Every structure is written in structure tokens, then in C-alpha cells.
Amino acid sequence: AKTTPEPLRFPTIITRAIIKGRRPWIPGGETMAFFNGGSRALVEILTRFQSAERPMPVDHTFFEFGSVRYHVQASASDPENVYLSISTPSLSHEASPSTGLPEFTLQEATKMYHKFAEVVEPSKEGYALTLKLNFSGLARPKDRARAVRQVSLLQSVILGSQLKHLLGSLGSSGATKLVYNHRDPFFVSRTPGKISAIFPMRFRDDTDLAVATSFFQELQDAGSSYARAPRCSWSAIPPPELRGEPVHHLTTNGGFVSFDIFERHVKRKRAAKTAWILLNFQAYVKYHIKCTRNYIQSRMRKRQETLAEVRTSLPPSLCQSKKCTCKNQ
């Protein structure tokens, strides 16, 4: 019997979600809330602490993205003050997480959270920054919830401030290497009028490379449809902005992905968001590859079951001939 292949359903689901304006769920993976700037764990801890009926001691240490460490501490005797410490990798090799953050980053954090937090000097041992949070000045629960969400963006504020300073130190033109993830460094190049973020892409597996290459091609094509998004380009060879860099930094198997950032992408509050999106680009690509591999595997398994069902449905032969030597006789 002729087997008809299963209809391809997920593009319809995705298209409907896009039309309705909702964030689509891509089968085989979680939603893209994973890459939002805020820390969901921090929001949950602080919200639970505030909504507790009786003052309770809190002492949480947790990690995010494998390299960001948070510590939340509060005592029952002093329920109004919560101490939040953070240790995040620095964007450049020169600064180390334990030596503390530079002055401009502390000023940025103070400016952002002055309504309900103050910077504690010196910071807790092993951490780059410690904030003393006090939400008692915020009477409305809505204001407190907004304040908790702002605190959850602490890491993106720190990284945005560091990136701004590094770009400023480049002058009108120049390139520098950033090491947000020490395994996957990337480059930022400044030219008059624009900033280019260049990502050398490396993959260990041929399958990852094939899926990623297809994704980069689609990214390049989709960039032309959205005029307000940064212009994206992919090339197999290092772009001219990276001339002079050491060869081992430019050896890749996935090529180079470049984003051209203009002034409109970093105006006012967009700078932190743009910085956060670019800093997580490589993690985003790896997550997409992981979900695609999962989808391919489940689809192959389903197809194999369908084909095996067809095989087992083949009827047995009924041999009636006397000369037949088959087992059924």
C-alpha cells in the first residue's frame, strides 16, 4: 500500500502565532524567553521573599549561563534589606571578576537603582558587585514588581556599561576582541558612522556546521526584509576589519557573521538591549542547532516507525505447491 507522508504541520502553527502577534513556539525547544535580559530565578526569589507572611532568612547561591554567579542573602532580624551579589565574566581579558567592577560601571548601577538600592563597598568576597536592596520605600505592589524586574536586569546593565566604555576607548576607528564567553570570543570594530560586531563561528560537528550555514543564509536574507534591524552578512573569509589579528583567532570552519550597528540601534535605552542580544548571539545559534537536531531525530524516528509498520503489514505467502520447500508446508 502506498504510504502518504505526514503533512508538514509546524509552519502553519508558527504562521498563525505570528499573525496573532504572539511569540511562536518552535517545536523541539523552549520559547525564546530563555534569552531575555532578566534573570527569572532572581525574580522568583525576590518575589517570594517579599510576599512571605513572616520574615524568613534567605541565603541562595545560583549560577546562570554557566559563568554568572548570584548570591542573595537576607536575615530574619533585618527583613527590609536584601543583599544581592553578582559575579559576571568581564568582556576584556584585563579585568578579572574578583577585582571588582570599574568606576563607570558602579556609577551606571547606582544611577539605575538609586530609588531602592545602594552599592556596598567593598563587595562580598568572590563577587564583583554587592547591592543592598530596600523595597520598603515603594508602597504599591506594582512598583515593587517593576523594581524586582529591573534588578533582574543587573547583568545586562553591567555588560552594557562595559561594552559602551570599550567602544568609547576605540576612538573613531579600531577593532577589539571581546571575551564574554572565553570559548567563543568575538570582535567589535568601530568605523565612522557604525559599529560592526563580527562573530567567528566554530563548530565541532559536520551536522552543526550544515544547520548553522543554512541558518546564516536565512539570517542574511531575512535582514534585507527588516530595514530597522542591523544589517547582517556572512562570509567564509575574515572581513577586512579584522586585518592584523592573530591567525589562530581567525581560524574557523563556520565563517564570520557580521552585524552593522548604527546609531538608531543604540539610542537611549536600546543600547543595553542591543548589547545583550549581540552578546548572546553565539548561544542563540547553538540553541537553534540543538533544537533542530532534536527535531530531525524525532522526525526520523517517526518515519522509521511508519516504514516498519508497512513492512510488518506485508501478508505471508500461502504456498500450495507440492514442490515448495518452504517452512509453512
Next chain:
Amino acid sequence: SRPPPASRLRRRRLPLSLPHELRQPAATPRSRSTRSLLSPSADPRVRRPSVAMANTLRLYLTCIRNTLEAAMCLQNFPCQEVERHNKPEVELKTSSELLLNPVLICRNEAEKCLVETSINSIRISLKVKQADELENILAKKFLRFLSMRAEAFQVLRRKPVQGYDISFLITNYHCEDMHKHKLIDFIVQFMEDIDKEISELKLSVNTRGRLVATEFLKQFI
């Protein structure tokens, strides 16, 4: 007296010089099934293949089907070398009188099918179309996935023949357990399903990439 099986096979051997050229055996009467073994371009009953992919695929599958119908005449034959053993002679290839000439059917340079027949077994090896790197990877993954689960298909070989992507091994026991024409239908349908699945996988991967890229760029807006 009845001639021994080996001499009977020798008369039926098809002398081939080119892989894709099938000639009629001299001693055997020209039957309906052997006539259809002619290549599609030589057979006057077959329309000239058009440029459309569907027509060439149809002709390719028809040629394979006709070859299998003619070649799948299997019977039980105990091993001549080892007593009380019964092995598929197409795998051993120790006795040349038990083997028929292999038939290679090529759709194009990238797609081909090799049919090797012996007295008690037939081996069918397929090379699947792979247009680009992504299709190459997907085909390799999918066919390896199927080969590792060969016990679910019974007639599938765990390891493909060198130079091919997937192989089937059909023995006389399979022919006794299942209808021959159904078995051939299964193999031809299997080939179609593999092609379809690889094309759909590639389309799915590209569609996913497009959607994810769109969502990524929307974050900047």
C-alpha cells in the same frame, strides 16, 4: 535427466559489457519479463524521458521494479563449502556458477541502484540523490538511523555496500514468508519514501532557520 542447477544458471547468465546496458540471453526465449529489462531509451514501448523530474523518477523506478521481478527467482540452496550450512551466496561470492551478473541502473551520476543476484539471495544497493552539503548530511544521518534498526525491516542490511547509501538483502526465506510482488512494492515504495523524507527534512530545516532568523532580528525592532 534433469540438468544440475549450476549448468542451468550458466545458460541464463546475461552477458553484459556496460553496466547500464542489458542484453537478452541467447539461449533463453525472449519472454515478457526479460523484454522489459531493456533500458528505457531502447525499449520502444517506453516514452522518451522528458526533462521533468517526475517522469525520470517514474522510469527509474519502473526499471528497478522490472529488474527485481526478473531477478527475484530464489530457491533454497545449501552451502557447497560447509556441510549443513545455508548462507546467502550473494554475500559470500565464493562460487561463480551460483552468481548472476550484477545489474547497475543509473538515473544520473548521483543516483543509482545495484542489483546483485545469486541462486538463493539478492542484494539491492541504493545511492540516494544528494544535491548539497545539507542534503548529504541529512541523507547520511537518516539512512544510518534506519540501518541501525535493520531488525525492524528484516530485509535491510545493517551496513550498506561500499559506495552506496543503503542496502537490502533478500533471501529465499523472505520470499517464502512474503509475497514476492509485495516485497518488490515495499522496496520501490521505500525508495520513494526516502527521497521524499530527505526533501522534507531539508525543507523543514530551512523553514526553521528562516523563522528563527526572523525572530532574532525582530528583537532589535
